[in-house]
Amino acid sequence: KAGVTQTPRYLIKTRGQQVTLSCSPISGHRSVSWYQQTPGQGLQFLFEYFSETQRNKGNFPGRFSGRQFSNSRSEMNVSTLELGDSALYLCASSLVGRSSYEQYFGPGTRLTVT
């Protein structure tokens, strides 16, 4: 079974631009969660999508948004990029949700904002 894939793997953007990251979950998984990972803050939860609906949202500004398609693939968008948005963005898929099911993480997208 193929694992979670994320594209692109690396991205360099300029302040003020916007970016869209993509995540394809493991086949059959309906839940996709997004995390931001930085050396200082660790893994921070952005949001979770299940069956095309946002089920939970972390404490991030409205510049961070996402969506999920009918095939469970998910995209995350960050508008008006700031230097502090530089991070590794990880998505994780789960069969139906986080509580009693393990999450499988993708390799991440390394975003650098200059």
Place this chain on the structure above:
Amino acid sequence: QQPVQSPQAVILREGEDAVINCSSSKALYSVHWYRQKHGEAPVFLMILLKGGEQKGHEKISASFNEKKQQSSLYLTASQLSYSGTYFCGTEIWSGGGADGLTFGKGTHLIIQP
């Protein structure tokens, strides 16, 4: 509310044991443990649910004290492959369902030969 992990870092000799702790100030619904090696994605180790259900790898053991909102991960007879950063993630039950998974800042574990 981000859970607090301790210790922040630990260095062991191969074969030694380690305990990594995770505590929360709020009542927990579940605790998740993951390990991340440098440059790689986090990998699932264990889930512990309120009520006692556990799910995880055979060689990993953990405990969940619901009253104290604490969980501990036990690594016995450590191997070189155990090196990495260990994260605990916690879910808080808020009436209608569990909130998002909040991870601690991680515990860096180095196993030396």
